[in-house]
Amino acid sequence: MTEIYHGAQLRSGRYSQNGQIYLITAVTYNREPFFNDLRAGRLLVHQFRQAQLDCWVESLAWVVMPDHFHWLIDLRHSDLSTLALATKSRAARNINAHLKRSGQFWQRGFHDRALRREEDVLTVARYILANPLRAGLVRRVHDYSLWDAIWV
Incomplete structure (x- = not known):
């Protein structure tokens, strides 16, 4: 990473560090429930x-x-903006084709949070995986199709 790029990241308020654990969240345009379609969700996965x-x-x-979506990652050989842009654009292209639609798929940008302590990782992972329960979509996490964790 060059000094110029690093400075641009700091000015934008977002800094990526390889080896850092992040929680990334992105939302569909107008909060359309595109992922009620299981195939669309699988294309994102x-x-x-x-x-x-x-x-x-x-x-x-x-x-x-x-x-x-919520995605807990250990950043390796990328930066957050490149990762989010590539993931969202590739998914949008494939999902729009599957749904036979065109136009904007995602809201602009994404939210990221760096985790500071090792013990935060499992707490955040549990929070992520409990989302379908809190939303009332299922009674048990295992009944929901679109989730995964390395500890399972």
Whole structure:
């Protein structure tokens, strides 16, 4: 990473550090529940797996909700903005084709949070995986199809 790039990241308020654990959240445009379609959700999951195959991240946990996702990652050989842009754009292209639609798929940007302590990781992973329960989509996490964690 060059000094110019590093400075630009600091000015924008977002700083990526390889080896840091982050929680990334992105929301669909107008909170449309595109991921009620299981295939659409699987197409997004494929992009999570592709990012890992590309050695950009190690995926620790994720859940795809009807209108957003939470993705807990260990950042490897990428930066947050590149990772989020690539994942969201590839997924949007594939999901729009599957749903036979065009136009904006995601809200602009994404939210990220760096985890500071090792004990935060399991707490955040549990929170992520409990999203379908809190939303009333299922009675048990295992009844929901669009989630995974390395500890399972």
